[in-house]
Amino acid sequence: MKRIYNAANLPDAHIVAGFLASRGIRVRILNANAAGAIGEIPADAAAPQLWVEDARDEERAREAIADLHAQAEGPPRRCPACGEENPPAFDMCWSCGSGLER
Ligand SMILES: [Zn+2]
Structure with a gap:
């Protein structure tokens, strides 16, 4: 397991996870249930995180996230x-x- 992405929020985490899954990269979302704790612990620590299950996917996953953000132009x-x-x-x-x- 290797952390590859800190999501802004849970929907963002799901969007990136779904995009990676569509490229055959298996990820887990950690901290998915920590949103209620914001204010009690630092927001950084409470943000959802994406971890690749296989550390060998790290490079591909980072490239895919860069692609996703590069293509994120125009309306949803x-x-x-x-x-x-x-x-x-x-x-x-x-x-x-x-x-x-x-
Ligand atoms: Zn739908």
Whole structure:
């Protein structure tokens, strides 16, 4: 296990995790339930973190996150099936897996 990303919040963590999963990289979200503790412990420590299960995926995961952020231009794309907002780079909904129309 290797930490690769500090998410701004839980939805951000899920979006990045979903994007990595779509590239075949298995990650875990740690601290997912710590949001309620913000204010009691430093916000840094409470933010959700993504860890790759296999440390050999670290490099690929970092590149994928860089790609994701580089492509994150334009309006979010709303899933026609579940209504969830997806980053513009996504072809599949991170929440339900439905295809997103261009
Ligand atoms: Zn959806």
